[in-house]
Amino acid sequence: MSTALLPWLHAPLTQALAQANGHATLVHGPEGVGQFEFSMALAQSWLCEALPTGSAYQPACGSCGSCRLIQSRSHPDLVVVIPEALQAALGWSGSGDDDEGASEKSGKAKKPSQDIKVEAIRAVVQFSQNTASRGRAKVVVVHPAERMNMVSSNTLLKTLEEPPGMVRFVVSAGSLDDLLPTVRSRCQAWRLPLPDKAASVAWLREQINGLGEADAEILLQAAGGQPLTARDRHAMGLDAVRWPQIPREVAQGQGLAMAGWPLPLVVETLQKLCHDLACMATGAEPRYFPSKSLHRDGDLSRLTAWAGELRKASRHAEHPWNLNLRVESLLQQARQALRFNR
Template sequence: MSGAASPGLPWLQAPLRELLATQRGHAVLLAGPPGIGQFELALALAQAWLCEHPDAAARPCGGCASCTLVQARTHPDLLVLLPEALQEELGWAAAETESEGKAKAAKAKPSKEIKVEALRRAVEFAQQTSSRGVAKVVLVHPAERMNAISANTLLKTLEEPPGQARFVLSTEAVDALLPTIRSRCQLQRLAPPSEAQAREWLQAQGLAGAEVLLAAAGQLPLAARQLAQQGLDAAAWQQLPARLAGGEVAALAGWSVPLAVETLQKVCHDALCVTVGAQPRYFPAAAFKGLRAGLPALTAWGAELRRVARHEEHAWNAGLMLESLVAQARRALHSAE
């Protein structure tokens, strides 16, 4: 795509062109697995809708005043709704004074929901006249983070949109959305890029051990890059099952509880695969060499990890929780001895 909203994700170029050529209504819903760039595509689509280039085929051009404003996060006709917990990660954090930031930090953890107040603001925004005379665009990501009240607040505007309003919603869990929301949007399903394309892109980002980290992320390239940004390298990933089997709490030192649980679920999944003679998905088979894990214990360990994952927002003592998780891993990975 020619605009700068998502220039480095080549697998999004075809979906963007398809959407621009086939768009039928005022609302689009992008659905696909996490880690492939739904937000980047949603932003590129919004930029294309707002682009002021005279040739429609060239939108988003990346060079007009409107595209420049989108890239600077200051376009007056674009409203991006994100949970507080994702705003900084996606580069869309609202500016705030130092005192406001300290007050927010002291008050509570950033919310993972898109709150009803934000949707009310979006409804009001959509009803206003376009500042630049092209369109008003509301972007909601991830749409499944709207609770029932928030979603119903948006629903009426989706049913009867003001003339210049357009909406782009992106989701990693399309079935979690209200059927009434889904039915009022043009659905575009997104597939992950091929392994070769994802690996080539990661290598172009300067990521060492791209193939290993891509497997670690379930073949999702943005998730693989995030693992690298969190300090994980290919060698450490390959050594992880053996270190857990040895009871090394240091293998997870500094990890958040949600990341540790997600990683241990991958270890458990692949240990189960190896135990029944199947090919592991996230780790090379050699990573489990010498480990003797029993099927009943691995099954019970997987169930316990799912239970912990359901309560990952609990105010755990991270150090004690990681010790407990590593102890469980050690027992399960030696359970056949």
């Protein structure tokens, strides 16, 4: 794993290697800026064998035996714990869950889990008690840590507080509020800020062929300044040209610009629109949509009620609804909330 594609991580990585001296580092900040890539870069640097043992940590060389093992996903002193549902997107598999065998025995294909299960954390506890194979260190990466339920979190606590031997933890989270205070208190926190706009726009244009600067800026704004989120939402169908048309369409009960989108992205977009309209109604600047695409005459009581309904919809967005009927229902709900815009 390398930070080469995420240039804004270079400086924070160097600083973290110099200052993150505890046995457990909590990487947090806005989602979509590269928490997982940063966590893996930390792990690879701690395990890198280019410098003698005891030397000050430096960014990984990328070419030693340890770095090559990490790049091939086969380092014996590294465990990466991520939910099954995120493994393909993050390019990593084998988080320690044993559900695959259970699925084969039952003969039924199970939907990949969105959670970090206790079985994976128990495997981490066992891993931490073993001797380091290469003698450098042992590292556990947990991402995103807010996907641990109460049982998983409590199972990790004692090992996180008093890790045996040479074990170091990188706990990655988008929101600190979703972590148990007992987990937070056992880690040295390291916050990743939003990257510079110019760097994010340049990176997006490298990632998406033919993307102009103006469109890259719209995609970045639509993602709240998070470049990885902007790239992923574009891959899901978000179009920079049609994004500013969404407020007018939604106020009319239409969703042409969102046609073919997965339901979670539709709900997320409506939540962003609701947020920005509330900002405009109170005289604040919008975060996600161009201000000229929004009305300023929003009714805060209606917007607040709509936001509550959207939160409920978000909790069930992964449910196998009839997509067209569900989207139509959401748009009708939106039209009622925004009828002052007609």
